[in-house]
Amino acid sequence: MQTHHYYFADYEILVGGRFVVWGQSTLDYVPAAGFDPAEVLERIRRVAAHLHGVEPVEVRVRQISRL
Numbered sequence: 637m638q639t640h641h642y643y644f645a646d647y648e649i650l651v652g653g654r655f656v657v658w659g660q661s662t663l664d665y666v667p668a669a670g671f672d673p674a675e676v677l678e679r680i681r682r683v684a685a686h687l688h689g690v691e692p693v694e695v696r697v698r699q700i701s702r703l
Contacts, residue, residue, distance in 0.1 A: 663676065
């Protein structure tokens with residue numbers, strides 16, 4: 637049986653030294669080999685970056701809540 641963890645994140649995107657995009661995202665996370673908080677953060681940053689056409693390092697996660 638797989639355990640699902642659901643998250644809500646609020647983020648900003650830094651482009652050219654300025655925060656220009658603010659957004660929110662949700663994540664349905666199923667740990668492959670145990671819960672890893674760094675993986676949760678990385679996945680949220682990767683999804684936000686993909687949506688806005690930037691690199692994950694440009695995404696600053698402001699807040700994460702487990703639902």
